Amino acid sequence: MSEAKWYILHTYSGYENKVAGNIMKVVENNNLHHLIEEVMVPTETVVEEHDGKTKTYESKLFPSYVYVKMILTDESWYICRNTRGCTGFVGPGSKPIPLTDEEVKNLGVTTKVAEISFAVGDTIKIVSGSLEGFEGTVDSIDEENGTAQVTVSMFGRPTPATVEISAVQKVEI
Known part of the structure; x- marks a missing residue:
């Protein structure tokens, strides 16, 4: 099983997607998928009706926050913490504290369902x-x-x- 855990980064308002994109770019360019597995900005689809017109858009569930699934090392911490627009990790004294399994489940950040194509004994x-x-x-x-x-x-x-x-x-x- 992966030792990666979910952490929360705090960003400047409006920088969530930029921070997430920049972290993933560093991961891609330096082949660090083993350290930082996933970066996401949880959103929901909002439908508004105004003056008879329907408008659909993506709204951030937690503005100013980015979720990062990573193995905490000096390198992964440095990549996240020094990304432009990031103000630090959520935790006491900006010390990264991983989310508990229950918090991850309640936030609904893991929606991937892996398809099982094998059986016991295979x-x-x-x-x-x-x-x-x-x-x-x-x-x-x-x-x-x-x-x-x-x-x-x-x-x-x-x-x-x-x-x-x-x-x-x-x-x-």
Whole structure:
């Protein structure tokens, strides 16, 4: 399973999309997907009717905030904190505090549902994350948390690992 957790960045008003875009640009340019997995600005579609005209637009759910799913390291902290328009992390003294699983669920920031294309006992290949390239066998699947318990051969030994369902592909024999 990914060790990445959700953090909240505070930005200047109106800079949310610019901050999110700039962070993702740095991640792309420096190939840091293993540190910063996802950046988002939660929005909702609003429909307004005024003078008989209907207007539809995206409204930010939490103005001045950007959500970042990352593994907290000096490098990932520095990238986020020094992005133009970012005023700091949400937490005491701007010290990043990860959201709890319950907070993440309540905020609805994880709407991705991974499709499970394998079953317990299947041979799989890990296609992303720190174990990318390893093959193994599925021991169990935890749909609620979006993870699978697999056994991979590491250093010639069977090693249990928990990986995200989206990081696993069934090996066709």
